[in-house]
Amino acid sequence: GNSVTQMEGPVTLSEEAFLTINCTYTATGYPSLFWYVQYPGEGLQLLLKATKADDKGSNKGFEATYRKETTSFHLEKGSVQVSDSAVYFCALMNYGGSQGNLIFGKGTKLSVKP
């Protein structure tokens, strides 16, 4: 079956530190991969995505590369800010799946201290 595994949180970093949040997946076929972010008191919003192997998604200084050989889609940012404090969700959707049938990880909470 399809599943997503994220690193356990919470992750606490100082401002300007380097961020990596690990995500690995199990899926049949060739899924599309996503990172969603949930800021405090808000709903989830799409941060970035990649639809095929070796694609790199990027947005707001965050990046993730679709690695088929390691079934991974790790989220990285070179210099985090306090405003990046949020919960980050890795997700996959298989080709042909229902639009909303995203398979989410459990989420990783990030706290950035000034």
Place this chain on the structure above:
Amino acid sequence: ETGVTQTPRHLVMGMTNKKSLKCEQHLGHNAMYWYKQSAKKPLELMFVYSLEERVENNSVPSRFSPECPNSSHLFLHLHTLQPEDSALYLCASSQEGRNPGELFFGEGSRLTVL
């Protein structure tokens, strides 16, 4: 208003009560979803409506009853819930056939069942 709005933001109910959650999207989308978000668990897709027809029902107990009267509105009717149903209920919308996997979420309705 823009985006996806959910009401109420917080709801406390007893196990014998009947209540409803409401979701409205102002994005012109043609698909709407209910997700359940519980602590330490991945988001769970509950219901999918596409063009006002229910297309998915992920083995959700009958004490949850969805209603989609038009493409902009979605309800979740609640009846004789259990304490384990306490969670954040998220509504989302998308445009079928465009940007697969890109959902727009509301801020959620925090439900507590006593």
